Amino acid sequence: xxxxxxxxxxxxxxxxxxxxxxxxxxxxxxxxxxxxxxxxxxxxxxxxxxxxxxxxxxxxxxxxxxxxxxxxxxxxxxxxxxxxxxxxxxxxxxxxxxxxxxxxxxxxxxxxxxxxxxxxxxxxxxxxxxxxxxxxxxxxxxxxxxxxxxxx
Amino acid sequence: xxxxxxxxxxxxxxxxxxxxxxxxxxxxxxxxxxxxxxxxxxxxxxxxxxxxxxxxxxxxxxxxxxxxxxxxxxxxxxxxxxxxxxxxxxxxxxxxxxxxxxxxxxxxxxxxxxxxxxxxxxxxxxxxxxxxxxxxxxxxxxxxxxxxxxxxxxxxxxxxxxxxxxxxxxxxxxxxxxxxxx
Numbered sequence: 001x002x003x004x005x006x007x008x009x010x011x012x013x014x015x016x017x018x019x020x021x022x023x024x025x026x027x028x029x030x031x032x033x034x035x036x037x038x039x040x041x042x043x044x045x046x047x048x049x050x051x052x053x054x055x056x057x058x059x060x061x062x063x064x065x066x067x068x069x070x071x072x073x074x075x076x077x078x079x080x081x082x083x084x085x086x087x088x089x090x091x092x093x094x095x096x097x098x099x100x101x102x103x104x105x106x107x108x109x110x111x112x113x114x115x116x117x118x119x120x121x122x123x124x125x126x127x128x129x130x131x132x133x134x135x136x137x138x139x140x141x142x143x144x145x146x147x148x149x150x151x152x
Numbered sequence: 153x154x155x156x157x158x159x160x161x162x163x164x165x166x167x168x169x170x171x172x173x174x175x176x177x178x179x180x181x182x183x184x185x186x187x188x189x190x191x192x193x194x195x196x197x198x199x200x201x202x203x204x205x206x207x208x209x210x211x212x213x214x215x216x217x218x219x220x221x222x223x224x225x226x227x228x229x230x231x232x233x234x235x236x237x238x239x240x241x242x243x244x245x246x247x248x249x250x251x252x253x254x255x256x257x258x259x260x261x262x263x264x265x266x267x268x269x270x271x272x273x274x275x276x277x278x279x280x281x282x283x284x285x286x287x288x289x290x291x292x293x294x295x296x297x298x299x300x301x302x303x304x305x306x307x308x309x310x311x312x313x314x315x316x317x318x319x320x321x322x323x324x325x326x327x328x329x330x331x332x333x334x
Contacts, residue, residue, distance in 0.1 A: 013323060014319045014320055014322075014323045015319070017319065017322040017323035017325075017326045017327075018304060018318075018319045018322055018323075020295075020298060020322060020326050021298065021299060045330050045334055046326065046330070048330075048334055049326060049329060049330050049333060049334065052276065052279070052280060052333055053280055053299065056277060056280065056299045056300075060180075065176075065179065065180045066176075068179060068183065068197060068201075069172070069175050069176045069179050071201070072175050072179060072200075072201045072204050072205070073168070073171075073172040073175055075201060075205055076168055076171065076172070076204075076205060076208050077205065077208070077209065078168075
């Protein structure tokens with residue numbers, strides 16, 4: 001098994017990596033790493049890596065950052081100070097308007113419905129229903145005969 | 153030097169000068185980590201500038217649950233990621249084209265460096281840059297923020313991960329860098 005996989009060493013080496021790139025180690029961590037030969041070797045290579053990382057932030061001249069900050073400030077939009085609750089009266093008015101709107105009911109209108117008697121066929125038709133059906137049959141019969149005669 | 157809390161309060165009230173001071177304080181770190189993470193100095197500066205503008209517009213929503221620098225860095229990283237996605241899509245649509253990103257980054261960094269200065273430091277930086285090119289995206293982002301002086305909790309806040317994940321990722325990142333550099 002790799003020594004890094006051992007629980008104590010793995011944890012100590014993660015703490016060591018967290019100190020990159022400043023390489024500021026607590027005395028407790030340093031002593032723990034020195035107590036194990038493999039961890040001691042890891043610590044030595046880690047410190048070499050930190051040495052190579054030390055000059056990281058000095059690559060760009062300070063004037064460049066000043067110029068960049070000036071450009072960013074110029075690009076900032078004009079923004080007014082926030083005015084909290086300025087929308088509150090408008091929201092209250094809108095809520096009241098909605099409440100009125102949804103509670104409004106269309107008043108009952110007295111709609112005159114037609115009398116059921118008026119919707120039925122005339123009385124003469126109803127009384128002669130049998131006769132009408134008979135006439136209808138006759139008409140159909142005439143049609144059959146016409147077909148037989150070949151006149152249709 | 154005015155305290156950060158006071159500057160933030162004034163900036164939330166719309167004070168451009170106070171916000172300008174915050175820009176001066178934090179822009180180098182935000183640009184620096186983006187520059188390392190995306191290997192494109194111009195893109196890093198553009199994304200950082202956009203992030204500060206968005207941050208200014210949204211200052212009233214900043215509740216101080218994370219540090220101001222972590223908050224702006226998160227906005228900047230989202231800007232950069234959106235750009236990467238777009239660039240990837242564009243590259244895919246044009247069937248690749250294979251740009252040498254490291255070459256572009258190095259050229260870009262050399263252009264940004266002053267004529268008189270710090271060429272040696274720049275060379276050391278580029279050496280470390282090359283060592284970092286073998287890192288995964290998350291490892292690279294964390295290493296880049298660490299190099300710019302971000303604390304572990306700030307990195308965790310920026311990326312929305314736990315400090316334990318930050319530590320274990322740093323462990324893997326430093327191991328890979330040691331293999332390449334030493």
